Amino acid sequence: MEKKLPTIKEIARRLNISASTVSRALHDHPSIGLRTKMAVKKLAAELNYEPNQTAIFFKQRKTFTIGLVLPNLREEFFSAAINGIEDVALDHNYIVLIGQSHDDLAREQKLVETMKNHRVDGILASISSSTTHIEHFEQMKNYDIPVVFFDRVPDAKDIHSVSCNLYDSSVEAVEWLIRNGHKRIGYLQGPPTLNMKHERLDGYMEAHKKHKLPVDESLIVSTNLSVEGTRSAVDALLQLKKRPTAILSFNDYVTLDAIQYARQKKLAINKDICFVSYANVPVTQYVEFPPLASVEQFPYDQGVSATELLFRLIDKKVAGQESPYENIVLKSELIIR
Amino acid sequence: MEKKLPTIKEIARRLNISASTVSRALHDHPSIGLRTKMAVKKLAAELNYEPNQTAIFFKQRKTFTIGLVLPNLREEFFSAAINGIEDVALDHNYIVLIGQSHDDLAREQKLVETMKNHRVDGILASISSSTTHIEHFEQMKNYDIPVVFFDRVPDAKDIHSVSCNLYDSSVEAVEWLIRNGHKRIGYLQGPPTLNMKHERLDGYMEAHKKHKLPVDESLIVSTNLSVEGTRSAVDALLQLKKRPTAILSFNDYVTLDAIQYARQKKLAINKDICFVSYANVPVTQYVEFPPLASVEQFPYDQGVSATELLFRLIDKKVAGQESPYENIVLKSELIIR
DNA sequence: GAAGTTAGGACAAACGTTTGCGCGAAATGC
DNA sequence: GCATTTCGCGCAAACGTTTGTCCTAACTTC
Structure with missing residues (x-):
């Protein structure tokens, strides 16, 4: 069953010309006469010739x-x-x-x-x-x-x-929350490796600064993105004596888990607590309580x-x-x- | 900046042996002496030699x-x-x-x-x-x-x-609906090219037959999977004088669109109308009204x-x-x- | 010590393609 | 009609690796 695929050599052999001529003919190299060019292309088409890319890869690096x-x-x-x-x-x-x-x-x-x-x-x-x-x-x-x-x-x-640029939109997101009357805003961040540039956090800080709101360190928690990680992080926020009224969270998936957990804890979403997030994934359109806002990252x-x-x-x-x-x-x- | 990657030839040249020996040495071929084998491997390691896969691909086809x-x-x-x-x-x-x-x-x-x-x-x-x-x-x-x-x-x-095997689970799904009291069950199928084996439809039919329920052709509609396609298909079902109380639909995504549309039409999901679907995609766990059941396709x-x-x-x-x-x-x- | 065996490695071809160089013949210039 | 250019094409090398064959020296065996 070893089908022998046609090669340049084969074409050359049949036409009694050299392989280099065939190669050049197929590439429309100017130094090949029209007649041979035609002949080569005709035969190539008949044989269903296709260049062996692995050979080309090899040669061309x-x-x-x-x-x-x-x-x-x-x-x-x-x-x-x-x-x-x-x-x-x-x-x-x-x-x-x-x-x-x-x-x-x-x-x-x-x-x-x-x-x-x-x-x-x-x-x-x-x-x-x-x-x-x-x-x-x-x-x-x-x-x-x-x-x-x-x-x-x-x-x-x-x-x-x-x-x-998540800095600008983070500022914007937090400002939006502030303008909507929130004064205690939690920040649910991702794992450290993904926060190295802490654009989100910087934006969060900046918005607080701009509006002269104090930043409460206990409002900043982390999740490793797992469901459990998110739950315990949210839990930490909900346990606070002065619980946040809004949470900015790492991305929509985390947020969905967070919302689910908050509902489980009998909190009224968008009343007791609001969520703003990142990613703006389309699937959130189907959920009952999507984040109120999300940063589209295109x-x-x-x-x-x-x-x-x-x-x-x-x-x-x-x-x-x-x-x-x-x-x-x-x-x-x-x-x- | 053309970094010259080390090759077998290079190793051979430096060790004053032939390339074939190097190749065999690296592959632990038995006919190569321990001493040369060691020497080759040592130098290969020093030079950070790595075989050029494109050459191997080419040769090994x-x-x-x-x-x-x-x-x-x-x-x-x-x-x-x-x-x-x-x-x-x-x-x-x-x-x-x-x-x-x-x-x-x-x-x-x-x-x-x-x-x-x-x-x-x-x-x-x-x-x-x-x-x-x-x-x-x-x-x-x-x-x-x-x-x-x-x-x-x-x-x-x-x-x-x-x-x-979607036939068996389709029978099962429809039977489940029937056992739950549904007598008029719509079937929202996908585009013809994806229904060629019509396992789902056959199962739908079979369940009706088993329970001696008549099959109403007008309960069978199609969508091209687009949101609009799904909406108009669902619309056709809802327009019927005797509207179905349950709909079996092509997959969860289609179902989400269908449910969204039904809600828009002021229907109470799971009361006025139920949905059963295929795929069982995890994201449905976050939505308010997921399909009541879904066929897991692993x-x-x-x-x-x-x-x-x-x-x-x-x-x-x-x-x-x-x-x-x-x-x-x-x-x-x-x-x- | 001669004949046979074995170990260890060299040689060369092959995979299919591209490309620099060169060569003969036709065409051009005067 | 000779010198020069142009055209069309062949030759051979190269890319890096693998593998069948062959060779040589050392080793065995009696």
Whole structure:
């Protein structure tokens, strides 16, 4: 059953010409006569010839493949980002290798390693929540594989990245709450590794400062994103003698868990307590009590932007040029329901 | 900046031995002496040698890559299926190329074409809703690339597939509704291309037959899965003089739209009208009125099973053996909330 | 000590494609 | 009609690895 796929050599043999001529003919190289060009193309079509990409990859040192490493696909944010990534990649005739870290550093490392072995031309990454260092990404420099981080960007200097400005929208979100009469606003943050740039927290602080509201440290709690983590964090807030009337929380998924827990505790959502969040994932439209507002982070645009940056880096690499580190910041937008 | 990655040749040159010896030494070939073996490994480690996979792919005619073509990643069903696929693939030291058809036949064709060019070792596919023929998949036979369909399986003979038995659970679902007193049960089906095997409909019919209930054709409507399509289909049901008291609907996403529409029409969910559905996606746990029951289709297991089948096919292909067409059917399960 | 065995490694081809170089013949210029 | 350019194409190397075959020296065996 070993079907022998037609090769350039085969065409050359049949036409009694050399392989190089065939190659050039197929590429419309100017130094090939029209007659041979026609003959080659005709036979190629008849034989259903298709170039062996693995041979080309090998020779050209390019695979027309980009690697995508992200925490998971379950979150609508990431699946939306992929749409942008895939669209740009397909435009460039590239295809996407995917890998989910499931927020596990070891798995993330293995994925990067595997992608390196596959000689991807570049890597897009959103780091896992347990990623405490990024050596595995930095090593890619030794292989001339550019890396662009998006959304979950590590707090390091010498990297390329695309992310949303969450500072401004965090200020805006908290101000919105303040304007709506809230004076005690809780902040439910994510795990430390994802807060390294603490844009959200800085925005939270700034809004308090602007409105001369004191910041109560006990109003700031953390979750590791798990249901239990979120519950105990929310619990800590609800146990306070002076409980917050509103909570700004890490993202919509966390918020859904938080709301569920608050309801379980017999709190009236949007009366006893309000929620404002990040991500603005579409699925919240179906739930009874969605967050009152959520910061749209434009995953599709982030994906597009990151992929375009990656291709610029790949092109420069091919041209042998050095690229300065680029850190693109897109703006986010507070969506009020 | 052209970093020269170390190669076998380089190691051979430095050690004044031949490349073949180096290759064999690295592979612990028995005909290489311990001394040279050690020397080679030592130098390889020092130079940080890593085999150039593209060269190996080229030579071995294998890429250790499988292609995955599916409608979209937004649906939790597919992102859950990927988890199974990825886990099995990683176990086999394979990596996954991904492509979303977005329910567009042309895009699906392009993706398959691109994956073929990348010489993937096999393809996993869940067809788009606009896929009216599967020539593009059948052509893969000419390239010795096995294809395994999962979940959304075309209605054809000569294919490999993994899917859920929806007939039994459909009977069960409708019987459950009947036992709960419903006599007029609507059926909101998906687009024709996805109903080719009409397991759901057959089950719906069978349950009616078993309970000697007449089937009213006007209770059977279709949606193209879009929000508008679903709304007008539901509308048709609600307009009936004798409106159904329950609706069995294509999947949870459709159901969420349907429920939203019904509420908009001032119907009391679970009183005026009940919903039972397929997929059992986790996100329904956060909504106010989830479907009363949903058929779990075990996406992770489907992914695992499909990928394992694919690897069996790949192995047989390598061994030059012919494989009979396998159509694995997993059972589904009606989950009652 | 001669014949046979074995261990250890070299050589070269092969996978399919691309590309720099060069060469002969036709076409052009005067 | 000779010199020069242009055109069309072939030759061979190269990418990095694997693998079948062959070779040589050392070792065994009697």
